[in-house]
Each structure stands twice: as structure tokens, then as C-alpha cells.
Amino acid sequence: MSWFKREKKKIETTTARKELPGELWHKCPSCGDILYRKDLAARVSVCGNCGHHFRVGTDDYLELLLDQGSFRELDADLSSVDALGFVDSKSYAQRLEEYRERTRRNDAIVCGLGAIDDVEVSIGVMDFGFMGGSMGSVVGEKVARAIERAIERRIPLVIVSASGGARMQEGVLSLMQMGKTSTLLAELATNGLPFIAVDTDPTTGGVTASYAMLGDVIYAEPHAQIGFAGPRVIKQTIGEDLPDEFQTAEFLLEHGFVDAVVPRDRLKRIISRTLRWMLGREALAEEE
């Protein structure tokens, strides 16, 4: 049923799409405030009213953390193969193709070299938009190479995580990436090189069970969900209600799993100070 009936025929309706309010404004899911998109972008996608951190993409983190023009992407051409011939509602090969097209990258992490306030770093930033940031053999291999690059060049490693966990379509090939990356991180530590893990919303599953929790220093964004199994699975398994705020960055901080909860706009500054301190270039100031 329509509310109005058009009496006259042949009235032309313009099909040109005007800018809808939804494209200009964004509602904060936390406080309900209506936010102007341009303001939101200027505040690195953090609600000016309540501090809610909207999820942002891989390129946003690279821009936020690295000195302008310093990033050089490496291993961008590595792409997964469907080794198991895995099919669920569609084939893994088809899924990969769709995500490659959608994201314009070959897998769920971007790695390379860059500088944070003139400190050269080997960096990896996961892309939750590529199959939920799942870790398959290519993500594992790229993280492994990022660690090896840090060792070779004797520079620190920074990994920004956002992941639903191991990529089920690659079965055990995914799971072995946990061991592979963890072993190399132990080598990085043996070489006395710093590793800073930055965990964003969400960081879960196999990524939490490996490099996201192995940083010498682990920073998390406010209210990020960080955990291994999801709360529903845990609740069903242990048959008990879970505490409020379970698996949030703040809960993990309280229980000693992360070192600090850092608002996005302070992330670069804090990482930069931490690295300088770890490399013996600067003393930590009182404020931090």
C-alpha cells in the first residue's frame, strides 16, 4: 500500500541521488549523539561526546601511526590458495576472490616498513574487512616476514590487530601460524628488539592466542573486545554468567592482560615514547 497516489501520468521523477542525511551524519551507538561525519573523521573516528571508538580501517591506522610518506608496503603480492578445496555456503576460492575485489588487497594484513616519529619500525596492520581479519597462511607468513625484517634491520616491531581468529577455511594450516609467529617473536626477544602489540576491536581467537598477546608492551583501544572464545561459548561451557564488561580492554587491563588502554588520538605519541624509552633514547616523562 502506498500513502499517495499519483493522479497525473508522465510526471518525471528525478533519479539523481542527493546526499542523504545518513551520509553526512552518523549516530553514535554508545551515547546516541548525532555526529557530523567530517568532525568524526577529524577526531580519528572517536565520538566527541562519549569517547566511543568507531572501527577504522587499515589505511587509517597506517596514516595515524606512521610519519607522513614513510610507509613502504612489502609482501603485498602474497595471496592464499585453497589448499583444502574448502566449501561451505560457497567455495573458499570464490570467497577469496570476492574479498580481494572488495578490499583491493590480497589478504587480511598489510605489512611493511615505516617510521614513528623518526624511529624506523617493521609494521603490520590487520584488515578486519578482509574475511573478518582471519589469520590464514598468508597472514601468518606476512607477520613472520615482518618479524624477520625487524631482526634483520635491528628495528622494533609494531602489529595492530583486528581479527576474528584463525581462518577456518584453511584448517590446520591456519592454526600452525600461531606457533610459527610465536616462535619468531621469541627470536625477536632474544635479539633484544621491542615488540609493541596494539589490540583493536575486535581481537579474538588465534590472533589473541599468539602475537596479539605477546607484545613486550600491549596497548588496547578503549572498549575493544579482546578475548579467545566468544562470551556465549564460554558461558555455555562453564555454565555461569560472565561479569559485566567481560573481554573489554578495560577488564583485561584490570586483570593484567594488557598494559594500558590508550585512546586512539594518543596512540602514536604513546608508542613513540615507549619505543624511544625501550631503545634507550629517551627517559619516560612523568605524564606517561
Ligand SMILES: [Zn+2]
Ligand atoms: Zn558517543
